[in-house]
Amino acid sequence: MMTTSEKVGSNIRKANAEAIRRILEAKPVLIDVVPASEAIPALQEGMILHAGPPIDWGNMCGPMRGAVTGIAVFEGWATDLAEAEQLAESGAFSLNPNHDFGAVGPMTGMTTLSQPVLVVENRASGNHAFCTINEGLGKVMRFGGNDASVLKRLGWLRDTLGPALGVALRAGKGIELKPLVARGLTMGDEMHQRNLGCSSLLLRTLAPDLARTVDDRTALAEMLSFIGSNDQFFLNLAMALGKAIMDPVCDIDCSSVVTAMTRNGTDFGIRVSGLGDEWFTAPVEMPEGLYFPGFSADDANPDMGDSTIVETIGLGGFAMAAAPAVAGFVGAGTPSIAADFTRTMGEITLTQNPEWTIPALDYQGVPTGIDIRLVVETGITPTINTGIAHRKPGIGQVGAGVVKAPLACFELALKALATRLGVR
């Protein structure tokens, strides 16, 4: 006869084994680029999807507000930023988390009707996940940038690059993303702060298809140059693939595996498989990092973005050993101890991903399947590699660094799971 606690333990073990099976057997493929309105039929006029757990205008941080007003102008819902702000104040926009619509977005994570989105299909379970196209570096909407140059680039993505990528992808069989990530890990990428390897591999794969489908040579050169000069182009794809992998894991009764981690610049939120779509939130922390010229920690906004979905699948801070330079961001860290970060994440995860291995760790797989019980038991919280936005709207990225997920989210989630499973 099993005791109640043994029975609960056994149910959790079984549920988590199923969660791990779904994570490892996922088969994410980049199949298309389409307008968000097409990808997400629920999207309406005046509806804005943002990064992180739910948040209203009043609680949004500076860059998030900058992005909301910018995207409202971009979509033609306001003639200028001032009007957009008034509309936002008056509650004219419907603000919702990307995560509730199969989508993810970096930093502010704006997703609206007309923006083109990358479509990743998980061929193991048939679900789709979406993410906008990475805008490149400098002043960009994901960091709260909203001036004319930002909107102009979004227009070019919508009118030129997005449609062209869609045509090129539809002409092929889709691009399998897991092998790409596997190679990126051997090239110094961890897929959050470092995407140079995968961005280059993707361009190598895409270029012939684009060349075949784009007639205008000048436009083609512009597209290739845009992708080729953006070291972070792959980030948004890594995020969509993370969402595509994790969405089928989000409803396994009794499972204590984390299915989403995300932040809106105010709160950090997680979801747990056995608790469905409930958010467990805590105030988000400040990243510790290095700053661009002219900026310092005083300018930094608290941590933000859906990009932590990559840590949720074992990349980013969990794959630090693959991108040792990133360890240099952490206070006293040196690249030679990068492997310690990955090993430490092994303490809070259930397994390793045998398809995503790290040469410097003797080809150990990335730590996979964050178990909230292990996080609470050890007090070790996920390490997240991140960019840092300026706290004021409209300025953009000011640095990059590393941040910890707040323990309180995991404690709240564990209590909720215990209650649900009848454990006192």
Place this chain on the structure above:
Amino acid sequence: MSKIVNRVCAGLFLDSVILMQISRSITRLDGVEDAALMIGTPSNLDLLDNAKLLARASRKATGGDLILAVRARDETAAASALAKAEILLERPTVGHTGTTTLRPRTLRSAQDILPAANLALISVPGDFAAAEARKALRAGLNVMLFSDNVSLSEEVSLKREAVAAGLLVMGPDCGTAIIGGVPLAFANQIPQGAIGIIGASGTGIQEVSSLIAQAGYGVSHALGVGGRDLSDPVGGISTLAALAMLEADSATRHIVLISKPPSQSVAKRVIDTLAHSEKPCTVCFLGADAPSLPDNVSFARTLKAAAELATGRSSKNKRPEFKSVIPPVPPGRQRIHGLFCGGTLSSEAQVVFLDQGVSVASNAPIPGAEAVGSGTSHVLIDLGSDEYTRGRPHPMIDPTVRDEELTKALADPTIAVILLDVVIGFGAHPDPAGTIVQVVAAAGTERPIVVASVTGTDDDPQDRRTQVAKLVDGGIVVAPTNADAAKLALSCLVRDD
């Protein structure tokens, strides 16, 4: 007017994290307003320009060039900052020396690293200890439970689970074990040998194993079982399991069992089990009268006697190890005051007193001894008990508790002899004799006689010989064993009469 100075290094690439780190150290230099080292991509040129760091000539730089940009108070400050940046760029890198020493944080990952391990030593606050011990048992590991404050019911439940899985739980509050020559927690460097020890007491195991080593013998394993194991509620579960293990161990040829007086029914069960042993056994229930025993089992009144029975060697005819001149007891002083770090050593001293017909009091009295405050003149204090250690470290680790009590006793005009134990070995204070000598020296010449013994071996980190020599030099009378020290203390008074 501040000065912007740039240098463009064509065809030089370095990782942006390294460049940002160098930028940060240059920015902190005296006279520097801002500084940045960046690869000359278009977006970086914008950043430098916005930060008022970009010189006109640098606008032509490309993604293949490294720009060193400084804005400083004056030309001199800018030039010296640039020079510093170049030094940092060219400095041969000294890597992180030594291999990484990431230690596992959970049992699970410790097992990944050491899959052949068969024992977990658990030392966490009592509230969490049982849960960790249970995890270890379920992972197939024997458990040494160093933690205390584990409830009796948890102890019983853990020990039952262990027995069902063919495993041993040592503890809770198990401070001493030696497994196959490896000392765990508070233990001494003992040669491997044929004597197996089971003890419900840490310092008891330390004294017996050290005396065995001093006699030139060795120990196969020393297994602690926790102070409550031989009580009625626990029923000797771990003692019986440990007995079975030593019985099956071919390296063990003699078994020594050390405990406080056990419950009668448990004692009977243990002795019945010993009767079936094919090995000679020695039982030392400190403070209990000898029960009736089977032929293969002998009874020892003291730890010293237990070691002698196990080795088959009596120390009676041995020449005394140390020659101490015992000074005369100052007039008017009558009492013996013992200050012990080891609870079992205090029990053994009480046995010696009672066996000589001298009544004695203690805060941890054995059967026949009085409680403190009963008016009995000789008092032997166990400083490891809760009333002395609550909120402070055990005197074996940090002698502060005993230093205070010792200072008081040295100044007490009624005390004739102060009796001390000095426990060395792994986990113990690095120089307990040194601190005792200091405290005694501070008391001047008008003081009681101080008698001590050193529990440990010459191979211990503190080295028993060194500790003894320090005590003797400090005017302290040193006896070869704890039991001898108690006898010596009594003989001081007798001589005085």
